[in-house]
Amino acid sequence: MFNTPSAPAGATIVAFGEYQPPRVVTNADLEARVETTDEWIRSRVGIEERRVAGPEDTVASMGVAAGGKALAASGLSPDDIDLVIVATCTVTDQIPNTAATVAAHLGITAPGAFDVNAACAGFCYALGVASDAVRAGSARNVLVVGSEKLSDWVDWDDRSTCVIFADGAGAVVVSAAEEHGIGPVVWGSDGDRADKIYLRDHKYLYQEGQAVFRWTTTELYKVALEALERAGVEPGELTAFVPHQANLRIVESIARKLGAPQALVARDIVTAGNTSSASIPLALSRMVGRGELPSGSIVLTLGFGAGLVYAAQVIRIP
Structure with a gap:
């Protein structure tokens, strides 16, 4: 029989953070490049504008920006975070993983760190894993980040995709709690x-x-x-x-x-x-x-x- 850590009753989100690149691309901007119209885009997908990353923005740097805001809002220190999970499907290099890089830039020392690729469902998957890790006693405080630079993977001459996808990052901190604040996934x-x-x-x-x-x-x-x-x-x-x-x-x-x-x-x-x-x-x-x-x-x-x-x-x- 193995010893098991004392586990809390539940897990909950304690803080949020986000990052959007400063560059705004409007439907009018896309009209000038591909055969489309503002009316067509709004009627098909409902988008009026989107944010597109510049060359200085990466999946990791956007994750750092969003994660840093969530960490600051949580009132926790970097030393309190013992697991970092990044949900992403748009990294250009599979090795090294993004989570370890995000953790290092935020001053989080030696946490568990891994990426989750479940495409657009990635954040919900990562949040489910974070909640389970906390409730099992494997972690006390988890930084969960969703970060994507889809502009690297879009054909900007294809009107069916270039009007839809954009860049940005969002993050939450998940912590142990007496009651459940995150339901079953x-x-x-x-x-x-x-x-x-x-x-x-x-x-x-x-x-x-x-x-x-x-x-x-x-x-x-x-x-x-x-x-x-x-x-x-x-x-x-x-x-x-x-x-x-x-x-x-x-x-x-x-x-x-x-x-x-x-x-x-x-x-x-x-x-x-x-x-x-x-x-x-x-x-x-x-x-x-x-x-x-x-x-x-x-x-x-x-x-x-x-x-x-x-x-x-x-x-x-x-």
């Missing part, structure tokens, strides 16, 4: 449809938009409802619904099927674009910053993307 995959989103010629993002749209709007509300059920939360108790910001039509279609008309629905995609695994923590941090999610708010998150993979969980705002 409901996750899964549909690998038979993995060919619907992939890298074309090993360098450009490509997706079969209609197939992805049908899958997300007909299947994923069931995952969201299961996450509510497993957390013991009724739809009417939700303060907000914060799904991956893939497409405004997708976001609103899933939201309508939840039966929670009182819930505030995140529409960060309008001004931030699709930032993959960064989109949920980025939207959460911005909503908290605007005062839209007061302490105690109950929020449903839902991530989904290439793989095809998905994950959802309920969280309580500190």
Whole structure:
């Protein structure tokens, strides 16, 4: 029989942080490059503008910026963090991992550090792992970062993708708590449809938009409802619904099927674009910053993307 560490009753998010590159790319900017219009982009995906990283921005540097804000807001010191998880699918080099680099730049000494690649569901996957690690006693305080530089993987002459994707990072700190502040993660995959989103010629993002749209709007509300059920939360108790910001039509279609008309629905995609695994923590941090999610708010998150993979969980705002 092995000795096991004393584990807390629960885990909770204690702080948020975000980073967006300063460069704004409007629909008018894209009109000048590809055959598209502002009306076409708004009607198809709901985006008015997006942020695009400059050459000085990397997945790691954006993760450092967002993670540093979350760490500062938590009131913890770098020495208090014993695990760093970075969700990303856009690093240009697989080795070394991004998490160790982020930790080093934040002055976090010798933490566990690893990356999670679950595409646009990556943050929900990483948050589930962080919560489980804390509740199992493997960590006390975890920095979870979603950071993406999708602009490195976009064909800027392909109007079907260049109008959608953007760059940015979001982060949270997860800590031990007496009560559960992060519900059970409901996750899964549909690998038979993995060919619907992939890298074309090993360098450009490509997706079969209609197939992805049908899958997300007909299947994923069931995952969201299961996450509510497993957390013991009724739809009417939700303060907000914060799904991956893939497409405004997708976001609103899933939201309508939840039966929670009182819930505030995140529409960060309008001004931030699709930032993959960064989109949920980025939207959460911005909503908290605007005062839209007061302490105690109950929020449903839902991530989904290439793989095809998905994950959802309920969280309580500190």
